[in-house]
Amino acid sequence: MTALRRGPLAGALTAVVAGGVMSLLVTIAGGQLSNFAVAIVALTIPLMGAGVLFGWLSEGERLHSFGHAMLFWAAAFSLSRLIQQLLVGDTSLKDGPVGFLIYQAIVGMLFGFGFLLLYQYVLVVCRRVLGEPAAAEPEADGDKPSG
Numbered sequence: 001m002t003a004l005r006r007g008p009l010a011g012a013l014t015a016v017v018a019g020g021v022m023s024l025l026v027t028i029a030g031g032q033l034s035n036f037a038v039a040i041v042a043l044t045i046p047l048m049g050a051g052v053l054f055g056w057l058s059e060g061e062r063l064h065s066f067g068h069a070m071l072f073w074a075a076a077f078s079l080s081r082l083i084q085q086l087l088v089g090d091t092s093l094k095d096g097p098v099g100f101l102i103y104q105a106i107v108g109m110l111f112g113f114g115f116l117l118l119y120q121y122v123l124v125v126c127r128r129v130l131g132e133p134a135a136a137e138p139e140a141d142g143d144k145p146s147g
Contacts (some may be wrong), residue, residue: 006130010123011055015047017122018115042087043080050076054119066116073112078104 054072057063063072081104085093093100 005056005059006123006126007055007059008052009055009130010119010126011051011053011058012048013051013126014115014119014122015049015051016044018047018051018111018118038088039084042084046080046083047077050080051115051119054115058119069116070109070112073115074105074108077108077111081107 050073054063054069054076057072058069063069078101082097082101085091085100095103
């Protein structure tokens, strides 16, 4: 049986919480309470995908520094917000697509900072609940199949 990977799971759980809170704030600030549920789902789904990818990259030590993580979230959050805008049906971007993406990248870096803080706590809880992952057994030289 394949072991459950803690990084992607923690990333998904963190994104669900953060996406829900962020969607709530964006929706209330925009004043369109009728789209409240749609906005939450439309932002949380792409953030969850980005959170799983972030967890996988972090677990595999592919995000080597804080700066790489911030750049990841600048791009991922911008794309998630663009997807949200398209899913909600608001295709008119106030400052045009470039201005929208630049602004969302700035917000995404701040979102990424909060995500990192929350992710670390969720990862600890996942490890407590699921236990530590089993260490891989080293292969002996004679165990490799010939052929």
